[in-house]
Amino acid sequence: MIQAGVLGATGYTGFELVKLLARHPAADIAFATSESYAGRSLVDVYPTAPCLDLIPIQLAPMERADVVFICLPHGTAAPMAGAALEAGARVIDLSADFRLRDAVAYTRWYGLEHPAPHLLAGAVYGLTEFARAELPAARLVANPGCYPTSILLPLQPLLAVGACAVGHPIIVDSKSGASGAGRAPRQHTHFVEVADNFSPYAIGRAHRHLPEMEQALSWWTNSPPELIFCPHLLPVPRGILSTIYLPLADGWGEADLRTLYDETLAGEPFLRLLPAGQLASLAHANFTNRCAFSITVAGDTLILISVIDNLIKGAAGQAVQNMNLMFGLEETLGLPGSRK
Amino acid sequence: MIQAGVLGATGYTGFELVKLLARHPAADIAFATSESYAGRSLVDVYPTAPCLDLIPIQLAPMERADVVFICLPHGTAAPMAGAALEAGARVIDLSADFRLRDAVAYTRWYGLEHPAPHLLAGAVYGLTEFARAELPAARLVANPGCYPTSILLPLQPLLAVGACAVGHPIIVDSKSGASGAGRAPRQHTHFVEVADNFSPYAIGRAHRHLPEMEQALSWWTNSPPELIFCPHLLPVPRGILSTIYLPLADGWGEADLRTLYDETLAGEPFLRLLPAGQLASLAHANFTNRCAFSITVAGDTLILISVIDNLIKGAAGQAVQNMNLMFGLEETLGLPGSRK
Amino acid sequence: MIQAGVLGATGYTGFELVKLLARHPAADIAFATSESYAGRSLVDVYPTAPCLDLIPIQLAPMERADVVFICLPHGTAAPMAGAALEAGARVIDLSADFRLRDAVAYTRWYGLEHPAPHLLAGAVYGLTEFARAELPAARLVANPGCYPTSILLPLQPLLAVGACAVGHPIIVDSKSGASGAGRAPRQHTHFVEVADNFSPYAIGRAHRHLPEMEQALSWWTNSPPELIFCPHLLPVPRGILSTIYLPLADGWGEADLRTLYDETLAGEPFLRLLPAGQLASLAHANFTNRCAFSITVAGDTLILISVIDNLIKGAAGQAVQNMNLMFGLEETLGLPGSRK
């Protein structure tokens, strides 16, 4: 059994991860930490959680872990990654600390010096479906952001073949459930402020997930398109739906796109292109590790609608998928929603 | 025009009050205070609010007000009431500070010495429909709690005539929307914690509204029944529904109860007994100053279901209704939901 | 007092209209019809509704009305409009029957022969802010669709001056509350299907509001842009938020756009451009007759976020605003949310 440590088990992502690991047939939870609830049980925080004692992070026995999952805020994650690696564990970091390869960009977007720049070069960007070659040997994996996961997965095949017209922006209108805003109570996550409301935030070129996405696009094409990214807060607990408007290169029609996806995604256990006439909704992905998406062509524009569960495929599920590949296990092990 | 000051305009109750006063044909808002938003406009907090500058409470020109509404936390309200009264204003306090006549009970339930015990004797308990005699001369009105308002209004006629069996408890199972928990963000008001959930709290003999209700019952009957009170948090922004199980005294049937209510409530502009066969729901009262209720007899038990909008009849609306009577205006002026 | 008849008072739009008319200082409800609830009172359908007897449409005394509001499904509205006009009443039709001036287009989009093509030429498209010249003399007004209202209002000033680049589509990503789907129960409006979900529908070039919008654009510019329109169903009762991505013509920056709006919208009582740094959310418009919008420039793209209450500004409120102008009243009379 893989011994897994979880740093930060009481946030929404950490809890989702613990639930997945508790049912995982090849992993045990070696330890779980919490700042606010150290000394108590996870069941005191989430009534249906597995029984699990929460310890202070200072007491985390890193040396007992084969893999350490880090579910801490950015800035505090990187130092812990260093500590875990030194203790001999492999690391899957669910924070933003190792997503950008460029420490300067990190400082620009996150407003602080990178705490462990020497580790950046060795970090693998763990967008699982496009990182399978690197994951088996990876010691440090940067788990992608939730929005980027929903957006990049269906875009990659298009960019790789040049189906996107050069010189025009791709417009991404995303909507996320409130668990994406984290568990700490804030005015803008108060029930009365969120219920019956719907709000955009950090739109245009302002959200921290933007450089992460443009970095990935630059790997996949020599002429990466500009992204315009508008996230909105949905009055639901979980789920992300991204409506992506992509200017098609000449000659690409819906049939060509379907053929392309059929070829590139054949056998993918968690990616699902919906049949013509169906549109993706949160119900297509919630509570699974899937990314489901639909395509509709309107004139020269492809309307790509992509959905994931932000806590599973957008965070904890993708992290477990990465663990599976890092440790030579079946990729779908312990994960809900895989196709037979 | 009545000049009205509002202390604490940016909580949910304060905002509801400002909305009512802004449309009131006989009142002007003389000033409005806010601790967190002083120096800004109410529209920065609530996008559809009336334009209103927010000042620090220390600068409140009490002497310019005919009436001061206090929407502050208990403990901080009483001293401001004293200041307003000294400046010559009349006061309607929406906090709990003047609801209990007994300073000892106040200390027991609220955990602090009463800040202005000398004012208690002069305070009128402003359950409007049963305070009409005292309101015109009142200088200090204690606006009732939201739960007590929903529960006491339909109970009073029953207790006054002895329709409740002696020696058995009245069981009150109440459910309140999340605005009742206030606007300050807390873990238990986070959208993700409230949505899809439903939770009891402070049940049995533990909620601070209990002594307030038992005090009122003791005014209305010589043998006041014990109350068992179980509030629950509903995943809706507003509204209270109280399901009240009352043991009937011998000889009382549904027809007698309807006759009693017809007689005692005839002409009441905001109290409405629903016809037989209809049950009260939040939709019967939300966004109005009404208390609607239904009665159903099952064996010897009366099931009384009472609904109010916790922010209007349960707080700001009842406060305006009290103001109307204090100043000799038509009781329904500026209030939504009155019967013709 | 203006005598107003309401055909179809028990749908969500009809009920909202009745509420506005009941409080309107210069209008009386002469009669209200309902197919399913004829013979009953509106209060039996909506517990806090004004008292109003519902009659069968066949008995509607058209001759007693100065204006007849039609809140019926398309196809059934047009014949009633003819009957009302013949009886001497003026007509505000909230259905789609008179929105398209071209009967052929009507048949293509709505799948039936237009029931009253002879009335099309005389119908005024009642997007109030841009129909003020025609409304005073209008006898038949086509009240715009809810989505078009949210989208066209902030677009008109841009198209009129050529701020939109020619040759590129305008992308409109709209999100509507569930009351927009009507009151008749359907699988896709079942609480369990809508709650916790978010779904696109009729996207691209498929929604019936598309030709209505393109018709308006063609009035305002000689080179109307193509629209790509993607509506989504939000798990909230009411409100529409449209995120509009508009390719800017050369030389237009945010400052120019603000100047343009300041000049063209100065004095508009219900249109509100938010200050820089604020983004529109449903909370900016719900329960008012406002259209609030924010602008953000990202590269060559203007991100225009526009919100309305779909039942008020998107339907019943705009209808009353039209009535006010048709009858020479103050435009804001009886409508919530106007600026002083």
Added chain:
Amino acid sequence: MIQAGVLGATGYTGFELVKLLARHPAADIAFATSESYAGRSLVDVYPTAPCLDLIPIQLAPMERADVVFICLPHGTAAPMAGAALEAGARVIDLSADFRLRDAVAYTRWYGLEHPAPHLLAGAVYGLTEFARAELPAARLVANPGCYPTSILLPLQPLLAVGACAVGHPIIVDSKSGASGAGRAPRQHTHFVEVADNFSPYAIGRAHRHLPEMEQALSWWTNSPPELIFCPHLLPVPRGILSTIYLPLADGWGEADLRTLYDETLAGEPFLRLLPAGQLASLAHANFTNRCAFSITVAGDTLILISVIDNLIKGAAGQAVQNMNLMFGLEETLGLPGSRK
């Protein structure tokens, strides 16, 4: 592997059952029927469902099933139970058809002649925890109603020892999520009617689950108390919370009750008495097969708050738990939420 047939797989209960069976390590789904979706796949109805072809019920190959689960409306279930039994299958009926042992009571409460009265005597009432002796040999199991499950489970130990005072009613104030109302669209399950609302229905002595509960009470005590039962509709998709007010017999205090439950429920995998100071909420049971409950004593009244997931422990989960015992499997097999 146990071959399981499912009659009525596309309602909320049927779908929950299919999900549980699809993951069950000792059962296969032999066939699944649907009236409205015959010929299609379950995935067309529920996007994340397992792949499963839906056949018309007339074609159901009963003879291939070891057990047939019936998720059909009452009245139509009983004849299918007869057919399945004749074909040699065992039957777990999730409808109400075999819950009442008395055909006359069935007619009184359900308004029709019982379709298969000869089967009533052999039916086992499958409240699992109190039916373990009969389930292994049972051929026909009546799966209890959702409300009764939440209420009876924590009541049984109290009634069995006489902890309930004789001569006073037990008051049960229940609140259920909207999936309890079924999937067929109706006015009262429209999103706009349910959201932001909270409504009682069928209160007092009117709900069909009442005789089912009183029947069970009569098995457990010679002096069964009267029940007053008030269900309410919660604006959440799933979950039931029942607040039960029980008059305690002399001498019973909270410590005695805790001892009683500790003794009677020790080892129960799905029943959980919460520690003192904690109150049960929907979050304690949703998405599990648990019944969690809290106890609070107020005067002579025990306030028992019990929660279940109405679709799992209240329906499909309990059905699988029953199947496990009928077929000699580990009771918790394939069910979420068991304690180690």
